[in-house]
Structures are given as C-alpha cells and as structure tokens.
Amino acid sequence: xxxxxxxIVKKQSEEKTIEKDSVFGVSNLNLWYGTDQAxxxxxxxxxxxxITAIIGPSGCGKSTFLKTLNRMVEMVPIVKTSGxxxxxxxxIFDPKxxxxxxxxRVGMVFQKPNPFPKSIYDNVAYGPxxxxxxxxxxxxxxxxxxxxxxxxxxxxxxxxxxxxxxLSGGQQQRLCIARCLAIEPDVILMDEPTSALDPISTxxxxxxxxxxxxxxxxxxxxxxxxxAARISDKTAFFLxxxxxxxxxxDQLFSNPADKRTEDYITGRFG
Amino acid sequence: xxIREHFEEEVQEVKELxxxxxxxxxxxLTRAVxxxxxxxxxxxxxxIEQDDTIDQKELEIHEKTILLIAKQQPFAKDLRRLIISxxxxxxxxxxADNAVNIAKSTIHLGEDHPLKIHPLIGSMAxxxxxxxxxxxxxxxxxxISLAGKLAELDDEIDEMYxxxxxxxxxxxxxxxQMNQYMMQMAFSARYIERYADHITNIGxxxxxxxxxxxxxxxx
Numbered sequence: 001x002x003x004x005x006x007x008i009v010k011k012q013s014e015e016k017t018i019e020k021d022s023v024f025g026v027s028n029l030n031l032w033y034g035t036d037q038a039x040x041x042x043x044x045x046x047x048x049x050x051i052t053a054i055i056g057p058s059g060c061g062k063s064t065f066l067k068t069l070n071r072m073v074e075m076v077p078i079v080k081t082s083g084x085x086x087x088x089x090x091x092i093f094d095p096k097x098x099x100x101x102x103x104x105r106v107g108m109v110f111q112k113p114n115p116f117p118k119s120i121y122d123n124v125a126y127g128p129x130x131x132x133x134x135x136x137x138x139x140x141x142x143x144x145x146x147x148x149x150x151x152x153x154x155x156x157x158x159x160x161x162x163x164x165x166x167l168s169g170g171q172q173q174r175l176c177i178a179r180c181l182a183i184e185p186d187v188i189l190m191d192e193p194t195s196a197l198d199p200i201s202t203x204x205x206x207x208x209x210x211x212x213x214x215x216x217x218x219x220x221x222x223x224x225x226x227x228a229a230r231i232s233d234k235t236a237f238f239l240x241x242x243x244x245x246x247x248x249x250d251q252l253f254s255n256p257a258d259k260r261t262e263d264y265i266t267g268r269f270g
Numbered sequence: 271x272x273i274r275e276h277f278e279e280e281v282q283e284v285k286e287l288x289x290x291x292x293x294x295x296x297x298x299l300t301r302a303v304x305x306x307x308x309x310x311x312x313x314x315x316x317x318i319e320q321d322d323t324i325d326q327k328e329l330e331i332h333e334k335t336i337l338l339i340a341k342q343q344p345f346a347k348d349l350r351r352l353i354i355s356x357x358x359x360x361x362x363x364x365x366a367d368n369a370v371n372i373a374k375s376t377i378h379l380g381e382d383h384p385l386k387i388h389p390l391i392g393s394m395a396x397x398x399x400x401x402x403x404x405x406x407x408x409x410x411x412x413x414i415s416l417a418g419k420l421a422e423l424d425d426e427i428d429e430m431y432x433x434x435x436x437x438x439x440x441x442x443x444x445x446x447q448m449n450q451y452m453m454q455m456a457f458s459a460r461y462i463e464r465y466a467d468h469i470t471n472i473g474x475x476x477x478x479x480x481x482x483x484x485x486x487x488x489x
C-alpha cells in the first residue's frame with residue numbers, strides 16, 4: 001500500500017530527438033538607452049526553421065531585443081550594448097561585421113504595414129534591384145515567387161502595377177512580408193505583425209508564418225498570447241528587461257516553470 | 271479591482287456546482303444502500319428518479335465550463351482547473367450511476383427475499399462516502415496531500431470487496447438456491463467498489479491540477 005503518488009512517466013518515443021542548429025546564439029546581452037538599462041544579461045539560442053515567439057508586458061524589452069538581432073536598435077544613437085550575439089557563429093557586434101549583410105540576411109516586418117508609395121510590383125522588386133538584379137525576367141520570377149510565398153499572388157496578380165496603398169491592411173502586411181522574402185533572407189523578425197489587422201487577415205498571416213517556417217527561421221514579438229501559443233515552437237517570456245523563461249511553447253502555456261510566467265499568461269499581473 | 275476578478279468568480283461558481291453534484295451523489299449512495307438493507311423499493315425508486323437531476327447538474331457544469339474556456343481562453347493552471355472540472359463532474363455523475371445500480375439491485379431482490387445483506391457492504395459504502403468527502407475537500411482546497419490519502423482508502427475498500435466476494439462464493443457453494451440473490455449482492459459490492467474508483471480519479475485530477483502532470487492513484 002503506498003500513498004506517495006508518482007507521476008506517470010510517458011513512454012519515450014523511439015525516434016531520437018534531432019539536434020537542431022541554432023541560427024542566433026545570444027549570450028550575456030545587456031543593453032542601455034543612455035543610462036537606462038533595457039536588457040539584462042540575456043542568454044538565448046534561436047533555432048533554424050523554428051518559430052520563436054517573444055511575449056511580455058509593454059516595456060519589458062521584447063521589441064528592443066528583436067531589433068538587436070539585426071542591429072536596427074542602433075538607429076537610436078544613445079544605445080549601448082555589451083555581450084555577444086552570434087549569427088551563424090559570427091559575432092554581429094564585431095566591428096568588422098557588415099551591418100548591411102546582416103540586415104540582408106535578417107529581414108524585418110513591422111507592426112504597421114509600411115509599403116512604399118509605389119506599385120505592388122515595385123515594392124517587391126525594390127530589394128532585388130538594390131542588390132543589382134536588373135533583368136526584367138529575373139525580377140518577374142522573384143516578384144511572382146515572393147508574392148506566392150506570401151500567399152498574396154492570387155489576390156494581386158492582375159493588378160501588379162497598381163499602387164500598393166490600394167490594398168487592404170492585411171494585404172499590405174503580406175506585401176511587406178513578400179518584400180522581405182524577395183531578398184531571400186535567412187531569418188525574419190516580426191514585430192507584432194498582426195496587431196493592426198482584422199481577425200481574418202490575422203489568421204491569414206498566422207497561416208503564412210507557419211508555412212514560412214519550412215524555409216526560414218522566424219522570431220515574432222506578439223502581444224497576443226493565443227497567437228504565440230498557436231503558431232510558435234518556442235516561447236520566450238520577457239519581464240523588466242530580463243528573460244524569465246524560454247522553453248517549448250506547449251510547455252510554457254500548459255505548465256510554466258516560473259511563477260511570474262504563470263501569473264502573466266493567466267492574466268494575473270499587476 | 272483584482273485582475274480577472276470576474277473570471278475567478280465564475281470559476282468559483284463551477285466549483286460550487288461540483289460541490290452540489292458531489293452532495294447529490296453522496297445522498298444517492300446513502301439512500302441506495304439504505305434501500306438495500308431495508309428491502310425498501312420506494313427508497314430505491316426515489317434514487318432512480320433523482321438521477322435525472324444529477325445528469326442535469328453534470329450538463330450544467332459542462333456547459334458553464336465550456337463557455338468559460340471559449341470566452342476566457344485560459345492558460346496553464348486556469349485551463350487545467352476547467353478541464354478537471356469537466357472530468358470531475360463526469361466522475362461524479364458516474365458515481366451516482368453506480369448508486370442507481372445498487373437501487374436497481376434492491377428492486378431485483380424484492381421486498382421479501384431471504385438474504386441477509388453482508389455487513390461489509392455497509393462498511394464499504396461508509397468508507398466510500400468518507401472518500402467522497404475527502405475528495406471534495408481536496409477539490410475545494412486544491413490539496414494534493416488530501417488527494418494522496420484517497421489511494422489508501424481505496425485500497426481498504428478493495429480489500430473489503432475481496433472479502434465480501436470470497437465469503438459470498440463460499441455461501442453459494444453451500445447454499446446454491448441463494449445464487450440469484452447472491453449475485454445481486456455481489457453486484458452491489460462491485461458498484462461501491464466502482465464508485466470508489468471514480469473518487470480516486472478525482473484525486474488524480476487534483477494532482478494534475480497542482481502539478482501539471484498525470485498521476486495514477488488507482489494501482
């Protein structure tokens with residue numbers, strides 16, 4: 001007779017877990033805006049072909065962290081950083097490291113759709129043209145492929161030369177994703193990409209993001225916890241500039257290890 | 271105002287409904303066993319009639335819980351709390367079904383059968399009711415130490431069940447003409463044993479709620 005209950009141990013699956021390659025290795029990352037510290041000693045690996053979601057209350061440093069991954073945060077002149085971020089084993093803070101190369105490989109999609117005041121075609125062709133592709137056939141191929149990958153082709157293929165501002169908000173956001181895909185990035189950073197979209201457009205972008213995982217590594221900042229739970233493989237919870245918990249999404253939303261994570265995801269914060 | 275005050279109030283209401291359902295099941299078992307000992311068909315019939323109300327209460331809990339999940343989209347412990355509410359209410363409903371089955375045995379046996387109901391059946395029922403009260407307390411306080419005790423009580427019920435069945439088997443050998451009555455009594459013992467198994471399921475749900483992992487209290 002025993003009264004000490006033990007958890008039921010799940011049978012291990014026969015398959016070996018595949019060691020995933022990390023695309024970003026963040027260690028000891030600290031960041032200051034002037035004298036205000038915004039990130040504290042972040043350690044985090046971001047893996048290839050995974051969707052990593054970053055959640056946390058406003059001001060927790062999640063967008064700052066995202067923008068650090070392609071050094072866009074340095075557009076704010078008072079920013080100082082310490083620590084290392086290795087992108088494919090090279091430290092992106094190394095003075096010899098080319099920020100332009102980094103931003104070509106690590107694309108970004110913002111909260112509000114920000115198409116250029118140009119045609120749909122020119123929006124997508126913009127990046128490839130800058131990178132020296134002039135041949136019309138090549139550009140046509142890239143534009144079609146990018147729009148198809150962004151699940152927008154069928155909706156715009158008959159009006160490619162119309163102004164992008166004529167598209168709906170959801171279409172504009174997918175156009176921005178297509179524009180990002182056109183330069184064949186390796187990683188896509190998304191900063192609340194659906195917060196300005198209606199529910200149907202949100203669902204379309206979510207579906208798209210999940211399909212993009214096959215070819216790209218995606219890091220997405222979101223205020224929508226259900227969205228993080230639905231689409232991501234791993235989730236990081238930031239609070240007051242610290243990375244509180246970073247684990248499998250299923251684990252984080254069903255049985256988080258840290259009390260602060262539990263309080264945040266169950267809406268008991270503050 | 272505390273954050274999610276309204277949500278917590280609604281969860282509390284679900285818990286209260288579970289408490290009510292548990293009380294109804296407890297009453298059903300008490301009256302079913304009483305009908306068995308007193309050979310009282312009327313009491314047995316009232317237990318069967320009452321079962322509809324119990325089924326309705328289970329449905330009410332399910333509907334309320336499903337709406338809460340849909341509207342509040344809870345995570346982590348909040349989600350587990352609602353999921354176990356569904357499971358616990360189903361167990362409580364099945365417990366009441368076992369009480370109904372005992373009442374049906376009373377009706378099968380009739381009012382003037384020659385059988386003396388085994389005293390251990392009454393003891394099993396008492397113990398099962400103690401278990402039920404403990405389980406509901408564990409639900410109320412989300413207390414795994416209380417839930418853990420259920421396994422021990424369930425083992426005691428299983429032992430009594432074994433004794434009842436063995437003694438009745440011996441009796442059927444020496445008194446074969448009593449077989450049909452013995453069967454009903456053995457069934458009744460079995461129904462109480464099943465009733466208690468459902469209570470250990472409730473205990474397992476408390477472990478799941480608190481620990482976020484599955485536990486087996488019914489080994």
